[in-house]
Amino acid sequence: MEKVLIIGAGLTGLSAGIALQKKGINTEIFEMAPWPGGVCTAWVRNGYTFDGCIHWMVGTREGELMRKMYEEVHALREDSIIYHLDSITLEIDNETYVIPLDVVGFKDFFLDFAPEDSIEIVAFCKEVEKISKSKLIPGSPQNIKEFFYAITKGRNFLRTVVKYVDITVSEYCERFSNKELVKIIYHLMGPSMSVFALFMMLGTRMGKNGGFPMGGALTMIKNMHEYYLSLGGKTSFNTKIDEIVIENGRAKAIKSNEKEYLGSYVIVACDIHYTLKNMLKDKYPHPVLNLMLEEMPLFEPLMLISLGLDKKYPIPYSAICSMTKPIDTGGMNKTSQYQIRTFDFDSSFAPKGCSSVLVTLSANFNYWQNLRETDYQTYKNEKELVAKKIIDELETRYKGIKESVKVKDIATPSTYFRLNNLYMGSYEGFLPVPKALKMKIKKQIIGVKNLYLAGQWITPGGGIPPAILDGLRTAKTIIKKY
Numbered sequence: 386m387e388k389v390l391i392i393g394a395g396l397t398g399l400s401a402g403i404a405l406q407k408k409g410i411n412t413e414i415f416e417m418a419p420w421p422g423g424v425c426t427a428w429v430r431n432g433y434t435f436d437g438c439i440h441w442m443v444g445t446r447e448g449e450l451m452r453k454m455y456e457e458v459h460a461l462r463e464d465s466i467i468y469h470l471d472s473i474t475l476e477i478d479n480e481t482y483v484i485p486l487d488v489v490g491f492k493d494f495f496l497d498f499a500p501e502d503s504i505e506i507v508a509f510c511k512e513v514e515k516i517s518k519s520k521l522i523p524g525s526p527q528n529i530k531e532f533f534y535a536i537t538k539g540r541n542f543l544r545t546v547v548k549y550v551d552i553t554v555s556e557y558c559e560r561f562s563n564k565e566l567v568k569i570i571y572h573l574m575g576p577s578m579s580v581f582a583l584f585m586m587l588g589t590r591m592g593k594n595g596g597f598p599m600g601g602a603l604t605m606i607k608n609m610h611e612y613y614l615s616l617g618g619k620t621s622f623n624t625k626i627d628e629i630v631i632e633n634g635r636a637k638a639i640k641s642n643e644k645e646y647l648g649s650y651v652i653v654a655c656d657i658h659y660t661l662k663n664m665l666k667d668k669y670p671h672p673v674l675n676l677m678l679e680e681m682p683l684f685e686p687l688m689l690i691s692l693g694l695d696k697k698y699p700i701p702y703s704a705i706c707s708m709t710k711p712i713d714t715g716g717m718n719k720t721s722q723y724q725i726r727t728f729d730f731d732s733s734f735a736p737k738g739c740s741s742v743l744v745t746l747s748a749n750f751n752y753w754q755n756l757r758e759t760d761y762q763t764y765k766n767e768k769e770l771v772a773k774k775i776i777d778e779l780e781t782r783y784k785g786i787k788e789s790v791k792v793k794d795i796a797t798p799s800t801y802f803r804l805n806n807l808y809m810g811s812y813e814g815f816l817p818v819p820k821a822l823k824m825k826i827k828k829q830i831i832g833v834k835n836l837y838l839a840g841q842w843i844t845p846g847g848g849i850p851p852a853i854l855d856g857l858r859t860a861k862t863i864i865k866k867y
């Protein structure tokens with residue numbers, strides 16, 4: 386009975402489990418997928434690894450509180466190597482832009498590009514530079530020491546949050562007269578997002594404080610899960626929880642397939658729509674989250690096409706490319722762009738001389754979900770068809786690549802739903818638009834004791850740092866009550 390039950394073995398659930406086990410509190414994590422990690426995952430096919438998650442892990446610089454947090458849960462080690470990108474490649478209207486990711490190069494690039502906006506470009510770059518030099522603050526300060534840290538070492542970060550969290554990228558861009566410059570910025574961060582997110586993305590990358598940890602999600606999750614088990618934690622895979630049992634206003638158990646598991650606390654570290662509508666049967670409303678589920682935009686669902694190639698091609702680490710002609714990724718979802726990445730900088734990702742490549746496309750959740758449920762064979766054929774179109778598209782750019790494809794793996798928004806239960810296939814919850822970022826989301830449900838909500842659905846914008854931080858902080862709340 387004296388056990389904390391955790392629903393979800395993603396970064397949030399694992400972090401909470403680790404922190405509780407460290408304090409000698411018995412926990413069990415219930416996970417519907419056959420493996421840990423949630424959306425922070427990578428998969429291996431015939432010797433090729435494909436990382437479906439990490440592009441940019443914020444707060445990895447030595448001395449950062451976030452770096453300490455990552456080490457605390459074994460997501461990173463002291464000697465973990467972080468790969469930093471020196472440029473971002475974008476293709477817009479048949480023009481290719483290689484944008485340097487250092488403050489001076491970035492500023493020069495934009496000043497050359499749009500000299501008429503020089504005053505605003507300099508001001509923009511100053512904001513980015515401030516973030517690049519500032520310490521980051523993982524969440525709101527919890528004590529005097531953290532508060533002092535925030536207002537001294539993290540003051541530029543704080544200032545940027547306060548000044549810009551309310552302003553969208555498109556509102557900020559009104560100050561630029563060059564429309565092509567604005568297009569480039571929109572490709573770096575969507576126009577409806579908070580401009581704070583743009584400063585963070587650029588600033589942390591330029592400050593070598595947001596990169597790719599070598600080994601990627603596979604290494605990170607393996608290390609975290611092994612650490613959790615070594616502390617005495619238990620994970621039950623292939624166990625989808627379908628009910629949270631509330632008795633006398635208190636969460637007392639969870640159920641999977643009619644089997645009941647008793648516990649003293651329940652941490653929900655998974656999809657919030659399923660939690661409110663199914664596990665709590667819509668009987669225990671959370672006014673803010675219910676409203677957000679109705680009104681706030683979600684991350685657009687994705688289709689991931691992973692390719693194992695028998696040789697290397699000059700594909701950048703991460704690029705947004707234009708199609709020669711738009712393709713339909715199912716359900717009349719026409720897309721004229723794709724994101725492509727290779728992992729050639731990390732030799733653990735492919736056999737010697739070979740290359741792992743991942744293409745990401747926007748996709749229609751309902752189309753893929755319905756097709757998979759109603760006609761599995763057509764679902765498989767349609768997936769293959771999109772992959773074929775993409776490989777043909779790549780062939781126009783990288784001659785011979787078609788023949789080089791030795792491994793192919795295709796995930797649709799329905800794959801994310803099947804494995805991780807993601808509402809509408811939204812892989813990172815609510816988009817970081819200003820309205821969502823300003824919502825005060827309570828981590829408990831009125832009238833239900835001993836039940837805590839945690840994870841990416843509780844922090845708009847999601848991401849690795851909020852997931853780990855939320856897991857740790859939720860554990861801390863419970864530890865205080867034990």
Ligand SMILES: Cc1cc2nc3c(=O)[nH]c(=O)nc-3n(C[C@H](O)[C@H](O)[C@H](O)COP(=O)(O)OP(=O)(O)OC[C@H]3O[C@@H](n4cnc5c(N)ncnc54)[C@H](O)[C@@H]3O)c2cc1C
Nearest residue numbers: 393395396397417423424440441626655805840841848849
């Ligand atoms: C393509 C992609 C790229 C990304 N890139 C980055 C990046 O570059 N930088 C960054 O910081 N973040 C990135 N993220 C986001 C980051 O990975 C997530 O925000 C974070 O991992 C979320 O962790 P979580 O534990 O809160 O949620 P999840 O990973 O969703 O974990 C929830 C877990 O609960 C399980 N579950 C759900 N329902 C049930 C149930 N009823 N019973 C049992 N188990 C259940 C799920 O299977 C899942 O394992 C990316 C994500 C994706 C998909």
